[in-house]
Amino acid sequence: MKHLWSPWRMEYIENNKTDGCVFCNVQSMVDGTENLIVWRGEFSFVILNRFPYTSGHLMVIPFVHQPNLEELNAVTRAEMMEFTSRCTTILGSIYKSQGFNIGVNIGEAAGAGVKEHVHIHIVPRWMGDTNFMSSVGETRVLPEALEDTYKRVKAAFDGS
Numbered sequence: 001m002k003h004l005w006s007p008w009r010m011e012y013i014e015n016n017k018t019d020g021c022v023f024c025n026v027q028s029m030v031d032g033t034e035n036l037i038v039w040r041g042e043f044s045f046v047i048l049n050r051f052p053y054t055s056g057h058l059m060v061i062p063f064v065h066q067p068n069l070e071e072l073n074a075v076t077r078a079e080m081m082e083f084t085s086r087c088t089t090i091l092g093s094i095y096k097s098q099g100f101n102i103g104v105n106i107g108e109a110a111g112a113g114v115k116e117h118v119h120i121h122i123v124p125r126w127m128g129d130t131n132f133m134s135s136v137g138e139t140r141v142l143p144e145a146l147e148d149t150y151k152r153v154k155a156a157f158d159g160s
């Protein structure tokens with residue numbers, strides 16, 4: 001049976017092991033391979049997804065704990081879109097990605113893993129990667145260690 005791959009289906013499946021909101025908790029940590037935050041702006045931050053679908057799977061998240069885009073103010077939304085764009089520039093330059101899936105799951109019905117704290121997914125894609133992934137079933141392909149991805153993406157943000 002052909003498995004329809006979607007980058008939005010599962011996220012932070014281990015969230016219930018943590019006390020409180022994982023996206024609030026990471027903000028109080030020192031940025032590094034522990035919290036995976038690569039960039040902090042005025043209203044939002046960029047973080048590696050701990051359970052990436054492809055190497056370089058990033059998320060843009062507001063500092064404030066809000067469940068949807070409507071609850072954010074306009075400057076926060078604007079900064080998040082700016083960072084989303086910067087993510088595609090940086091991922092394109094590091095990984096030579098050929099496309100991107102960019103999306104937001106709002107609410108449990110939409111499959112949001114952390115439905116209390118809105119976040120934008122940026123997933124780099126390459127021609128043929130879905131075919132490869134469906135051939136290995138549910139297993140996600142991790143060709144690069146998270147620590148290595150962190151160092152490369154962080155260096156690119158710091159230099160941009």
Ligand SMILES: [Zn+2]
Pocket residue numbers: 021022023024025064065066116117
């Ligand atoms: Zn939160």
